[in-house]
Amino acid sequence: MPLTIGDLGKATNTKVETVRYYERIGLLPKPSRSTGNYRTYGATELGRLSFIRRARDLGFSLDQVRALLGLSDDGTCDCAGIDRIANEHLREVDRKLADLTALRRELKAVIDSCDGGTVAECRIIEALGPTIDG
Amino acid sequence: MPLTIGDLGKATNTKVETVRYYERIGLLPKPSRSTGNYRTYGATELGRLSFIRRARDLGFSLDQVRALLGLSDDGTCDCAGIDRIANEHLREVDRKLADLTALRRELKAVIDSCDGGTVAECRIIEALGPTIDG
DNA sequence: CTTGACCCTGTAGCTGCTACAGACACTAGA
DNA sequence: TCTAGTGTCTGTAGCAGCTACAGGGTCAAG
Numbered sequence: 001m002p003l004t005i006g007d008l009g010k011a012t013n014t015k016v017e018t019v020r021y022y023e024r025i026g027l028l029p030k031p032s033r034s035t036g037n038y039r040t041y042g043a044t045e046l047g048r049l050s051f052i053r054r055a056r057d058l059g060f061s062l063d064q065v066r067a068l069l070g071l072s073d074d075g076t077c078d079c080a081g082i083d084r085i086a087n088e089h090l091r092e093v094d095r096k097l098a099d100l101t102a103l104r105r106e107l108k109a110v111i112d113s114c115d116g117g118t119v120a121e122c123r124i125i126e127a128l129g130p131t132i133d134g
Numbered sequence: 135m136p137l138t139i140g141d142l143g144k145a146t147n148t149k150v151e152t153v154r155y156y157e158r159i160g161l162l163p164k165p166s167r168s169t170g171n172y173r174t175y176g177a178t179e180l181g182r183l184s185f186i187r188r189a190r191d192l193g194f195s196l197d198q199v200r201a202l203l204g205l206s207d208d209g210t211c212d213c214a215g216i217d218r219i220a221n222e223h224l225r226e227v228d229r230k231l232a233d234l235t236a237l238r239r240e241l242k243a244v245i246d247s248c249d250g251g252t253v254a255e256c257r258i259i260e261a262l263g264p265t266i267d268g
Numbered sequence: 269c270t271t272g273a274c275c276c277t278g279t280a281g282c283t284g285c286t287a288c289a290g291a292c293a294c295t296a297g298a
Numbered sequence: 299t300c301t302a303g304t305g306t307c308t309g310t311a312g313c314a315g316c317t318a319c320a321g322g323g324t325c326a327a328g
Contacts, residue, residue: 004274004275005274005275006273006274006275015316015317016274016275017316017317017318018315018316018317020276020277021315021316021317025315034324035324036275036276036323036324036325037275037276037323037324038274038275038276038324038325039275039276051259051262054262055262056315057237058237058240058241058244058262059234059237059241061314061315062314062315063314068259068262072256072259079248079256079258082248082256082258082259083245083248083258086241086244086245086248086258087245089241090238090241090242090245093234093237093238093241094238096234097231097234097235097238100193100227100230100231100234101231103191103192103193103227104224104227104228104231106192107192107193107220107223107224107227108224110192110220111217111220111221111224114213114216114217114220124213124216124217124220125185125202125206125216138305138306139305139306140305140306149285149286150305150306151285151286151287152284152285152286154307154308155284155285155286159284168293169293170292170293170294170306170307171292171293171306171307172293172294172305172306172307173306173307190284195283195284196283196284197283269328270327270328271326271327271328272325272326272327273324273325273326273327274323274324274325274326275322275323275324275325276321276322276323276324277320277321277322277323278319278320278321279318279319279320280317280318280319280320281316281317281318281319282315282316282317282318283314284313285312285313286311286312286313287310287311287312287313288309288310288311288312289308289309289310289311290307290308290309291306291307291308292305292306292307292308293304293305293306293307294303294304294305294306295302295303295304295305296301296302296303296304297300297301297302297303298299298300298301298302
């Protein structure tokens with residue numbers, strides 16, 4: 001029972017356009033076609049797309065996904081290579097978390113500076129403005 | 135002492151192309167020109183661009199920056215409106231932090247699942263693969 | 269035999285820049 | 299005065315990772 005692109009999309013929570021996009025950039029192989037020129041998919045493609053989506057959900061870039069798929073396609077399961085990509089990504093995530101945390105703290109400070117009452121001057125605007133010592 | 139676009143860029147840590155981009159999308163007003171058709175800037179523009187950059191550093195979108203500038207340009211300092219935008223952004227940041235934290239936890243779990251040794255099968259690939267109950 | 273849901277290709281749009289190409293302006297040194 | 303090297307100008311195209319059309323073809327149900 002071959003799947004249409006719509007079926008595949010539903011099964012993997014992916015928009016049809018995105019499936020075609022993945023095909024275009026070479027993440028998914030060109031599928032076989034029905035008599036009416038419809039793309040037809042099977043369990044293999046379903047697995048591959050699930051893999052891609054899961055990796056994307058975990059924040060891997062498409063390039064990283066491509067690399068993971070390449071290593072995974074290797075008969076030899078290059079666990080070290082995969083571990084390297086995953087850990088690299090983890091470090092990236094940690095950097096982003098740190099950045100975002102710092103940003104939040106600063107943003108909060110700016111907002112709180114305005115909290116004091118109904119002064120005529122807006123402290124947020126002031127806080128966002130150019131620094132005096134520039 | 136009018137500033138060239140390069141001076142302005144250096145003073146605000148902004149690339150020249152970015153300054154022109156901000157002008158094109160209407161964040162910065164069209165500046166006056168020198169005899170040689172060079173853009174010339176003064177303290178007002180410097181202040182405005184500093185404001186934009188600071189807001190961008192704090193993660194505000196260009197649309198939000200536009201709104202903040204609009205409210206700030208209002209003679210009446212609409213502190214409530216500004217506070218609303220800033221707090222909305224803060225909530226966004228908190229959402230992102232939560233998402234990223236959850237992502238990190240899951241990513242860590244996937245990586246750790248592979249940590250046990252030199253098994254023939256890669257647990258990362260497995261963990262990324264399709265769920266059985268799908 | 270028509271309606272509606274799906275599919276096809278190709279292209280343009282989104283955010284927030286960044287990077288050219290090809291031409292003109294200006295400054296410092298020979 | 300010439301020249302080299304920097305800056306600036308406009309316009310356009312590119313990046314990620316999709317998303318959204320337009321303008322058509324296909325297929326199943328009633």
